[in-house]
Every structure is written in C-alpha cells, then in structure tokens.
Amino acid sequence: xxxxxxxxxxxxxxxxxxxxxxxxxxxxxxxxxxxxxxxxxxxxxxxxxxxxxxxxxxxxxxxxxxxxxxxxxxxxxxxxxxxxxxxxxxxxxxxxxxxxxxxxxxxxxxxxxxxxxxxxxxxxxxxxxxxxxxxxxxxxxxxxxxxxxxxxxxxxxxxxxxxxxxxxxxxxxxxxxxxxxxxxxxxxxxxxxxxxxxxxxxxxxxxxxxxxxxxxxxxxxxxxxxxxxxxxxxxxxxxxxxxxxxxxxxxxxxxxxxxxxxxxxxxxxxxxxxxxxxxxxxxxxxxxxxxxxxxxxxxxxxxxxxxxxxxxxxxxxxxxxxxxxxxxxxxxxxxxxxxxxxxxxxxxxxxxxxxxxxxxxxxxxxxxxxx
Amino acid sequence: xxxxxxxxxxxxxxxxxxxxxxxxxxxxxxxxxxxxxxxxxxxxxxxxxxxxxxxxxxxxxxxxxxxxxxxxxxxxxxxxxxxxxxxxxxxxxxxxxxxxxxxxxxxxxxxxxxxxxxxxxxxxxxxxxxxxxxxxxxxxxxxxxxxxxxxxxxxxxxxxxxxxxxxxxxxxxxxxxxxxxxxxxxxxxxxxxxxxxxxxxxxxxxxxxxxxxxxxxxxxxxxxxxxxxxxxxxxxxxxxxxxxxxxxxxxxxxxxxxxxxxxxxxxxxxxxxxxxxxxxxxxxxxxxxxxxxxxxxxxxxxxxxxxxxx
Numbered sequence: 180x181x182x183x184x185x186x187x188x189x190x191x192x193x194x195x196x197x198x199x200x201x202x203x204x205x206x207x208x209x210x211x212x213x214x215x216x217x218x219x220x221x222x223x224x225x226x227x228x229x230x231x232x233x234x235x236x237x238x239x240x241x242x243x244x245x246x247x248x249x250x251x252x253x254x255x256x257x258x259x260x261x262x263x264x265x266x267x268x269x270x271x272x273x274x275x276x277x278x279x280x281x282x283x284x285x286x287x288x289x290x291x292x293x294x295x296x297x298x299x300x301x302x303x304x305x306x307x308x309x310x311x312x313x314x315x316x317x318x319x320x321x322x323x324x325x326x327x328x329x330x331x332x333x334x335x336x337x338x339x340x341x342x343x344x345x346x347x348x349x350x351x352x353x354x355x356x357x358x359x360x361x362x363x364x365x366x367x368x369x370x371x372x373x374x375x376x377x378x379x380x381x382x383x384x385x386x387x388x389x390x391x392x393x394x395x396x397x398x399x400x401x402x403x404x405x406x407x408x409x410x411x412x413x414x415x416x417x418x419x420x421x422x423x424x425x426x427x428x429x430x431x432x433x434x435x436x437x438x439x440x441x442x443x444x445x446x447x448x449x450x451x452x453x454x455x456x457x458x459x460x461x462x463x464x465x466x467x468x469x470x471x472x473x474x475x476x477x478x479x480x481x482x483x484x485x486x487x488x489x490x491x492x493x494x495x496x497x498x499x500x501x502x503x504x505x506x507x508x509x510x511x512x513x514x515x516x517x518x519x520x521x522x523x524x525x526x527x528x529x530x531x532x533x534x535x536x537x538x539x540x541x542x543x544x545x546x547x548x549x550x
Numbered sequence: 551x552x553x554x555x556x557x558x559x560x561x562x563x564x565x566x567x568x569x570x571x572x573x574x575x576x577x578x579x580x581x582x583x584x585x586x587x588x589x590x591x592x593x594x595x596x597x598x599x600x601x602x603x604x605x606x607x608x609x610x611x612x613x614x615x616x617x618x619x620x621x622x623x624x625x626x627x628x629x630x631x632x633x634x635x636x637x638x639x640x641x642x643x644x645x646x647x648x649x650x651x652x653x654x655x656x657x658x659x660x661x662x663x664x665x666x667x668x669x670x671x672x673x674x675x676x677x678x679x680x681x682x683x684x685x686x687x688x689x690x691x692x693x694x695x696x697x698x699x700x701x702x703x704x705x706x707x708x709x710x711x712x713x714x715x716x717x718x719x720x721x722x723x724x725x726x727x728x729x730x731x732x733x734x735x736x737x738x739x740x741x742x743x744x745x746x747x748x749x750x751x752x753x754x755x756x757x758x759x760x761x762x763x764x765x766x767x768x769x770x771x772x773x774x775x776x777x778x779x780x781x782x783x784x785x786x787x788x789x790x791x792x793x794x795x796x797x798x799x800x801x802x803x804x805x806x807x808x809x810x811x812x813x814x815x816x817x818x819x820x821x822x823x824x825x826x827x828x829x830x831x832x833x834x835x836x837x838x839x840x841x842x843x844x845x846x847x848x849x850x851x852x853x854x855x856x857x858x859x860x
Contacts, residue, residue: 394626
C-alpha cells in the first residue's frame with residue numbers, strides 16, 4: 180500500500196461525496212432528524228411527578244407518616260412506600276431503574292420528639308439531574324418545615340434536628356436519549372458506508388470504472404483503504420453532531436472518553452469492507468442493492484440502534500448477538516454510559532477481528548478485471 | 551528492434567463460443583496499427599487481452615515483451631489505454647482527473663500542457679458529468695497519456711464523435727507517432743484507418759481475413775482501377791464493339807475496368823473518333839472501405855478463407 184495512492188483516491192472519494200447533496204444529507208442531517216424525532220417521542224414519557232420510592236424503617240409512627248404526607252403534598256414527587264431491606268435499598272433502586280429513593284431510619288419519631296439529630300437518606304442518580312434536583316428540593320422543604328416545628332423550635336441554642344444525608348443509587352440510571360446516542364452513532368456507522376459501497380462497487384464495475392482503475396498502479400486494497408479513511412472521518416463528524424444534538428437538545432448524559440475513538444475507527448472499517456463484499460458478490464447493481472438491504476435492514480433495527488437489545492424477547496436477543504453492529508453499539512454503550520472497559524474491549528476485539536476477515540474477503544472477491 | 555506487440559495463435563473462448571479463433575500478428579514499434587472489423591468481430595476482446603484485462607484461452611501474447619495477464623502491473627506503467635465509451639467519476643473535474651492519474655503514476659506531467667494537447671483546456675474545471683461525448687473521449691485520451699506510455703491502445707476512440715472532435719483525436723494520434731510511440735487503434739471507420747495507419751489487420755468472426763499496409767490490402771484484395779466516363783449507353787456499345795472491352799453502362803455514365811493503364815488512351819481516342827457525346831472523365835480506385843465491405847461480405851457467404859496462419 181502506498182500512501183500517495185490512498186491520498187489521491189481519498190481526494191476522489193471526498194470530492195465525489197462533498198459534491199453529492201443527497202449523500203451529505205443522509206450522512207450529516209438525517210441523524211439529527213432521527214435523534215430529534217426519537218428524542219421527542221420518548222423524552223415526553225415520565226415528565227409527570229418524579230416517582231419517589233421510600234423505605235420507612237420507622238413504621239407506624241405518626242411523625243414519619245406526617246413527613247411522607249408532607250412530601251406528597253408538595254406534588255413534586257409521588258411517594259411509593261416499598262418493603263425493602265435498608266442495606267439493599269440502593270442497589271434495589273438501581274436494578275429497577277429508579278433514579279431517586281428515600282430512607283427514613285428506625286427511631287426517626289423517637290429522636291425527633293426528643294430533639295436529637297436524625298438523618299434521612301436521599302438516594303439520587305447523578306446522571307439524572309432533573310429528577311434528583313426535584314426530589315432533593317422537595318425533601319429539603321419538608322425537612323425545614325419539620326425543623327421549624329420541632330419541640331426545640333427557633334431557639335438559637337437548638338441543634339438542627341432533621342438532616343439530609345446523600346447517597347447514590349446502586350447503579351446509574353439512564354434515560355432513553357442516553358442509549359439513543361450510541362445507538363444512532365452505530366446506525367450511521369452502518370448505513371453510510373454500507374449503502375454507498377454496495378452501490379459504488381456494483382455500478383463502477385458495470386460502468387467499467389474498475390477496469391479503468393486496474394490499468395493504473397492503484398491496488399484494490401488501496402482503493403478500499405481510501406474509503407475506510409473517508410468513512411472514519413465522516414463518522415467522527417456525524418458522531419460529533421449527534422452527541423452535540425443529544426446533549427444540547429435533550430440533555431443527554433454520555434461520557435466522552437478516548438475509548439470512544441477505536442469504535443469510530445473500527446466500525447466504519449468493518450462496514451466499508453462488508454459493503455464491498457456485498458457489492459462484489461452480486462452480478463448486477465440491482466441484485467447488489469437487494470443483498471445490501473438484506474444484510475443491512477436487520478442490523479438497522481435489531482442491534483440496539485433505536486431500542487436497547489436487553490428490552491427484546493430472548494430469541495431476538497440471541498439473534499442480535501450474531502449481528503456485528505450489536506458489538507459496535509454495545510461497545511459504545513459500555514464506554515459512553517457504563518464505564519465498563521473490560522466488556523468494551525471484548526466488543527472491540529470482536530469487531531476488529533471480523534473487520535480483518537471481511538476486508539480480506541472483500542479484497543479477494545472484488546475483481547478489477549474479468550477472466 | 552523487437553516487436554511492440556506479438557500475438558501468435560491467440561484464442562479466446564466464452565463457453566463454447568470462440569470470440570477469437572487463433573490469430574497472429576505483430577506490431578512494429580513506433581507505428582500506427584489499425585485493427586479493423588465489424589461489430590462483434592473480436593476486436594475489443596483482442597485489445598483487452600493485450601491490455602491485460604482479459605485472459606487468453608490459448609496462444610502467446612507479448613506486449614513490450616511482457617505477458618499482459620501475468621505481468622499487468624509492470625505493463626500498465628508503460629502503456630496508455632482508452633476503453634470504448636470511456637467513463638469516469640462523475641463529480642470530478644477534468645483537471646482533478648489528470649492530477650489523480652498523475653499521483654497514481656507518480657509522473658510530473660503538466661496537466662495544462664496535456665489538456666492543451668487534446669484541446670480540452672477550456673474545460674479544465676468542468677465536472678465529468680457535464681462533458682459531451684467528444685470531451686469525455688478527449689479526457690480519456692489525456693489520461694491515457696499521463697504516464698508517457700510507449701504504446702497507446704485506443705479502442706474505437708472516435709466512435710460517435712463529431713467531425714471536429716474526430717480530427718482533434720487524429721491529430722493527437724499523428725503526434726504520438728511522431729514522438730516514436732506505438733499506437734494500437736481499433737476502429738470501424740475505414741477512412742480513419744486508411745488515413746492514419748501504417749499497418750492494418752482486418753478481423754471478422756474471430757479471424758484475420760487481411761493484413762498489411764492499406765495499399766497492400768487494396769492491391770491484393772481490391773478490384774482494378776476503373777475509368778468512368780459520363781456519356782450515353784452508346785459509348786459502352788462502341789467500346790465493346792471496337793475494343794472488345796467489358797464496358798458497363800449505368801445511369802448517364804460508362805465504367806470500364808483498366809487492366810492496363812494504356813487502355814485509357816485507346817478508349818478516349820475511340821470515343822473521340824466516334825463523335826458520340828461524352829463529358830467528365832475520372833479514374834476510380836477501391837478504398838479500404840470497399841475492400842473491407844467486400845471481404846466481410848465474401849466471408850459471410852463462405853467464399854473467403856481467413857489468412858492461413860503463417
């Protein structure tokens with residue numbers, strides 16, 4: 180491979196693309212439309228009073244009962260008392276995707292009536308500032324009221340009777356938009372190179388452009404490499420746009436670390452090669468489009484693009500695990516949401532190994548010239 | 551000097567169909583070689599085998615001493631090719647296309663100079679999809695020259711072009727020859743071959759039916775020169791009667807085959823003596839086109855054998 184050749188070919192790809200408004204629309208504007216559409220559809224869900232799950236270890240006391248009804252009266256939260264062990268409450272909240280919880284300790288009434296300091300614990304999810312803020316505000320208001328009305332009252336020598344202790348829920352809770360960003364980045368890593376390469380590889384052959392190129396020193400790997408470079412660049416731009424739109428328009432919480440980058444490189448590498456493979460396997464541009472669609476469409480919806488794979492029925496989940504895009508999106512989720520580097524690395528390896536296999540297969544199957 | 555192109559016993563089969571059925575020819579370096587034939591004769595198949603785009607089923611092919619199929623990479627640096635109906639990246643401009651080829655071949659040719667040579671400089675910044683057929687073909691020609699090739703393969707470079715564009719391409723072909731490059735031209739415009747080619751081979755149904763210089767082919771396969779005199783049918787009767795010549799009368803003129811050029815003088819003297827009315831006098835010779843049409847026709851009737859492989 181010669182860099183000069185790849186550079187020359189890259190210019191051709193970039194110019195052909197930049198001068199094609201339809202391609203630009205689908206790569207750069209379409210993702211914003213998708214993110215806005217799905218963001219709007221799903222972000223409206225759950226904007227009613229934040230559900231506050233409460234463990235009351237001071238059962239039966241009038242004081243804790245009064246505390247909870249005061250919270251309900253704020254209308255900011257809806258109180259749901261649950262029977263969960265206090266020590267396991269944080270992880271229980273996390274498992275159930277509940278962003279906020281409240282623990283009233285045993286002896287709350289006893290301490291309160293004797294002016295002894297007692298703390299309630301508010302569990303919040305730092306990633307969900309909206310719910311946490313609302314709940315904390317409501318709890319703080321009720322606590323202040325209880326302190327004013329304590330037996331000690333407003334005397335300066337009085338200690339603060341009720342305090343608030345903060346804790347995090349067991350694991351962070353994510354909003355739909357948080358999953359949607361890695362999903363849609365995966366979506367554009369899949370669609371832009373696949374559709375373009377399937378089309379280009381079959382139509383260039385039909386028009387004799389490959390034969391023309393075979394008469395130059397450009398090699399097939401260089402030709403493909405130039406396209407990988409272009410789609411990696413395009414992916415960086417479109418991922419940047421989607422992350423910007425997700426955070427700016429919908430307040431998404433994603434972590435941007437360097438760990439995102441390998442997926443933005445290996446993903447396009449894989450799908451450029453796969454597009455080439457599909458295009459080369461077909462004899463005509465029409466059958467190439469058909470093969471391309473058969474390969475692309477299941478991945479478009481079943482790899483965790485718009486809906487998380489864990490929400491699928493078990494059979495469909497198994498199917499998702501054979502789709503290469505699943506590993507790209509899962510990897511992005513692990514890096515951007517869960518900070519799970521180990522699993523991300525496994526995902527990356529799966530995509531990388533598949534990419535090398537598909538790239539080699541594509542270069543071998545893809546013929547410049549006929550026998 | 552070794553031949554630029556050597557072909558011996560070349561066969562190309564597609565399934566049971568033999569597109570090329572055992573042909574042999576050589577092209578001397580620095581000459582223009584025209585490969586003629588009706589559509590479907592096997593011209594393009596042969597050219598593509600020479601360019602290394604197709605694999606021969608049997609026979610030997612050497613271009614610049616290289617096997618085009620096995621040593622294509624080395625060969626492609628030394629040859630230039632315009633395929634039939636040249637196509638390129640639609641959104642790329644003419645100048646960008648030249649620069650692209652220049653980077654691929656690593657040559658330092660000046661794009662402006664190259665475009666001026668093919669009369670395309672005024673379209674340097676036009677995108678490929680806005681070019682006319684002739685302009686596209688000229689770009690193809692310019693691209694094929696980016697690597698300063700020793701042999702240029704031009705597959706029907708002027709098909710469908712207007713006379714002006716055709717002449718522009720002819721003038722480039724002539725200048726290539728002057729520079730000592732070999733030109734391998736396929737065409738079905740016989741006049742083009744007659745005008746440009748040093749050597750011609752006519753292929754039909756996968757076999758070569760005539761080869762040599764255009765003059766040699768006409769001499770070997772053409773009819774004798776003819777004398778044509780505008781005048782009444784009585785002139786033909788007179789010549790048959792007095793000179794025993796096979797004169798043919800046709801709408802307002804008389805035609806006599808000249809097996810001996812001195813017959814022309816006797817014919818004119820006889821007519822003059824007779825007092826019959828006569829007018830314009832001309833001699834007519836077969837063109838390459840006449841020969842071509844007749845050879846192809848004879849072969850289709852089964853009355854002509856292909857040239858025996860020497």
